[in-house]
Amino acid sequence: MIIRQAAFENMNGKRHLKGALHCHSSRSDGDSSAEEVVSRYYRDGFDFIALTDHFRYNRESPVPHLPITVIPAAEGGADINDGLGHGFRCYHTVLLGKNDETNGFAQGERIPTGNDLSPTGKITCAEDYQPYLDMIHEKGNITFYCHPEWSSTPARLFENMKGDFAMEIRNTDCVHSCNMDRDCPYWDEVLGQGKRLWGVAVDDIHRLNMADRSWVMVGADNNVSDIVDALASGAFYSSFGPSIYDFYVEDGKAHIVCDTVNRIEFMADRHPTSVFRDPNGVTEAEFNLNDSYFYIRACVTDSYGRSAWTNPIFLD
Ligand SMILES: [Zn+2]
Ligand SMILES: [Zn+2]
Structure with a gap:
């Protein structure tokens, strides 16, 4: 019997779609406009992109004349106060939605932080963050866990989160700006505990010259619904x-x-x-x-x- 990884099932000669799942523009802390970011990825041959500005949901293409699929998305998160009184830790989460009314956020809508949803304003552990993730999932979005090494989160601080479909295993900005290239060991840590989590490679660009350095290749038809379903089911691989x-x-x-x-x-x-x-x-x-x-x-x-x-x- 053959068990084929989902990225390679039912391809029948189709090519994989190249996608960028984590990108910032000047709508948050990127150095280039949303138009420039999406145009650059289109020129580099990407089939789809998610604009994931911090706490700001994007549903629409800023360059609708270009044939690149835009996945509704944002980056949310929370600062962690683990009581140690020093250092910096955070949870960052990319949310991706289908392009209909089910993803719960309007174009440009500010999304809350995890701290906003905590009665004390403090997040100390994954359990404190879970209501935030649950809210995002209830609105019809899927989520992945971002840059664990950059976030300074040991696996024990996120291994009990529920509902993420994936975690980042390579983040261009973390690699090039901070020499942080060690996200994969976290992946094996949580997989080794019996958890099922896919791995995504992303640019997380804040500077346009960091575009097209890490991506996913997805086995899907080129529309938002198919791409989001394929990502959730692991029908992709990651590469740089x-x-x-x-x-x-x-x-x-x-x-x-x-x-x-x-x-x-x-x-x-x-x-x-x-x-x-x-x-x-x-x-x-x-x-x-x-x-x-x-x-x-x-x-x-x-x-x-x-x-x-x-x-x-x-x-x-
Ligand atoms: Zn982040
Ligand atoms: Zn980011």
Whole structure:
């Protein structure tokens, strides 16, 4: 029996859609107008974009003459007061909605902060933040958890959040501005606890010259509803370079097919796994699974050090 990761099911020769899920404009703290941001991603070949200005919901394309799909979206969040009295911690959440009346927010509407919804104004743990997430979900939006390393949140501070479909595993702005490139270990931490969470790569651009450096590739038709459904069901992979063409499990082995790369890693329950290296380049690899694994995922890296990640296949 073949278990194929959802990004590669039912593609029938279709190409994946390239998308930017986390972008800021001058409507919040970006350096460029919403028109410039969306136009830039369109010129770079993106099929869809979510404008996620802080606490400001965007439903409409600022450049309606350009054929790029705009996903209704915003970035919300809360500051964390964990009682230690020092340092900075926060929860940031990107919300994505379908393009109809069900996502609950109007064009340009200010969305509350998590602190606004707390009776004391304080958020000390995931449980304090959950009513905020619940409110967003009840309005018909899906959510992902942003930049855990930049937010200075150990996994224990977000592992009990309910309802996120994904978390960020690469954030261009955090990598380039702060050298924070260690979000993936958080992902394996929560996956290793038996939680099902997809991984998204995003730019989180605040400067236009950081555009088109990390993205998702989605198996969907090019409309908001299909894209949001595909994201929620894990029918995508993430990249800042290579393409991935297939990822599946058959007869106790995981298989991946991708662009020519020099390193392929299979990750399972944080268990030490083999890393396949070939300086001449490989385009596929397979890996023997252990019966005890809860999930298997793969990461491929090319000669420039650029990676792409599959979402996990859950093996239970
Ligand atoms: Zn953020
Ligand atoms: Zn952001």
